[in-house]
């Protein structure tokens with residue numbers, strides 16, 4: 001893979017109307033920029049990301065996930081614009097692919113199409129019904145003659161529907177020569193990367209237009225664009241996993257994070273969200289349940305169940321309105337209405353409706369340990385830290401504040417009493 005990739009991500013993204021940098025807005029749980037980096041990594045081992053606005057924050061987020069990415073901070077005060085972004089960027093290989101950080105839908109096969117052939121420059125072109133906002137690509141005899149930015153267009157040029165998608169594969173040697181020569185004599189007083197096309201044409205070099213899919217190359221600029229990109233990405237992710245054997249009921253209603261994985265035959269019913277890097281194997285997630293950064297094997301969840309981060313469910317069933325957080329449940333049944341947090345629960349154990357692990361005292365979190373074959377009666381509070389050993393019975397309505405030893409019954413209730421005929425005394429005879 002002897003091609004370098006430069007990802008431009010220094011722009012402010014004003015149209016996003018957000019204090020979060022544009023490229024950190026997520027698509028299917030992952031920042032847009034990460035999708036671009038993933039695509040770049042499919043074809044290159046030399047990747048540079050150009051940053052300026054909120055550079056530190058973006059760099060930190062990238063470094064938390066990726067290794068070996070290079071960073072270049074644009075001198076955007078002196079050299080604004082896409083050409084300014086390339087000033088001082090060093091690449092290792094003969095050819096350089098320039099990408100934008102706001103194209104999360106870009107695929108390996110399109111990048112391969114852009115890097116194929118032997119033209120000295122390949123540039124991405126999309127044909128748009130409404131080309132407004134984009135640089136117009138003037139094609140003559142099959143080759144690119146010029147790119148004119150919207151703000152620099154004549155009235156006739158404004159009608160051109162071939163637009164520059166902003167991705168180029170260029171001989172690195174040309175970049176080295178052209179970038180220092182860019183100027184900002186244009187309507188926006190910016191350094192335009194597109195001017196390298198003009199310089200190449202002047203030297204009679206071949207600039208080849210590569211027509212690419214609008215869906216992949218239309219940048220995400222607003223929150224509306226973000227939602228459209230999300231829909232496309234979700235369709236891709238769902239289709240992928242259905243082909244891999246996941247059953248989905250009403251797939252359009254299901255959300256799956258780009259990092260989630262499935263093994264064996266899993267079923268996702270309508271309205272399910274699988275978030276984070278969840279790993280599901282032979283799992284059945286029933287309607288309207290939410291699973292986040294959890295591992296679920298040979299288990300069923302919901303309807304309307306919630307499994308929160310760092311949970312592991314194996315051979316377990318949790319039913320409606322059961323929430324599990326940072327807990328390991330193996331061979332457990334919790335059919336209804338429970339909160340199980342910071343707990344480990346062993347096989348054969350049944351958790352009654354209304355059971356709550358009181359894991360938080362307002363300052364710290366504490367663990368609950370429940371052994372094998374325990375029967376926890378309904379409406380039990382387990383005040384952590386607490387350990388319930390194997391073969392224990394806990395009477396319904398108990399508040400458990402002390403450890404319970406193997407084989408014991410634990411019960412904490414106010415004794416019940418009855419008062420004869422009280423109803424009639426209070427309300428009178430009917």
Ligand code: UD1
Nearest residue numbers: 008009010011080081082085100101134135164165166192
């Ligand atoms: C650019 C092209 C235009 C093309 C359009 C496609 C130029 C001069 N124009 O438009 O022909 O139709 O892309 O989207 O190149 N960026 C920087 N530093 C900057 C400015 C931008 O890194 O100083 C980055 C942005 O973060 C973004 C990319 O470059 O990822 C494109 O920037 P954007 O402002 O969207 O494109 P335009 O310059 O408007």
Ligand code: CA
Nearest residue numbers: 011081082190
């Ligand atoms: Ca711009």
